[in-house]
Amino acid sequence: MNPQLWAVAVAGVVVLAAAVLELIRSTRARRAALICEGAPSTEPYILYFTGDGCTVCRTHQEPALAKLSGVRIDKVDAIAQRDLAESFHVYTLPTTVVMCTNGKALYVNYGYASARKLEGQLADARSGLGATATA
């Protein structure tokens, strides 16, 4: 096998290993974050973690959140409110957390989440799935 193919194989293994490690980390973080609690509310709401340097937040996440009509969105500066961000294991911006009426996190999305995805998660939260999902 020539050096180019070996190099592709080596780079591929590194990328694959990084992807697997990231998958394990985000799965663990998601599970841990689901234990977290916020303030109870009459309607499900979204905690939106963002920061000054987050370009995707402005170019993608905020337009997606703007499409959700009548939903309470609590914008959180992940740098300024570090404790809250760490309690939800937020190491990626943007992060959106769909909160149930009982104040428990139902879904945690690390990275960009589309309006469609969030609408589906909010529908789950409204249907009372959260009461069993985080029990």
Place this chain on the structure above:
Amino acid sequence: MSSALQTVDHSALKVNQTGIIVTVLVAVIGSAFFTPLIWLIPLLAIVLLLGTFVPQLALFKQLYFQVLKPRGIVKPRPVQDRPEPHNFAQGLGGVFLAVASVLLLPFEIAGLALALLVAVLAFVNLAFGYCLGCQIYFQLGKRGLIRA
């Protein structure tokens, strides 16, 4: 921490990332058939490092500003953003390609693999908007290691 926002044309960044990906792929794949193409890797390292410190010498960005944008081939996408993290990411890419260039002599596979990883990260930025170099910049800034 300074958070002064300026307008950054993200199309220029995308052209830069595309340039990196194409150059590395041409160097890696092309060198299998025509060995001197391997020199594109150190050349790209020089281009990226020069462009980091002297923006007028940023080859791909100048290609965008002087050719692609005026002719309407690529449309501008101005975004309120900070240019420093992107410059840092470009410089980091340049440093890694410089290391790859050095590695090419004794360990060709390692050098090519490192260059490919730079291209993969440029692709991740281009396709998914995730800039690892920017992330490193903010983390270093948060720890007070650089003035971010």
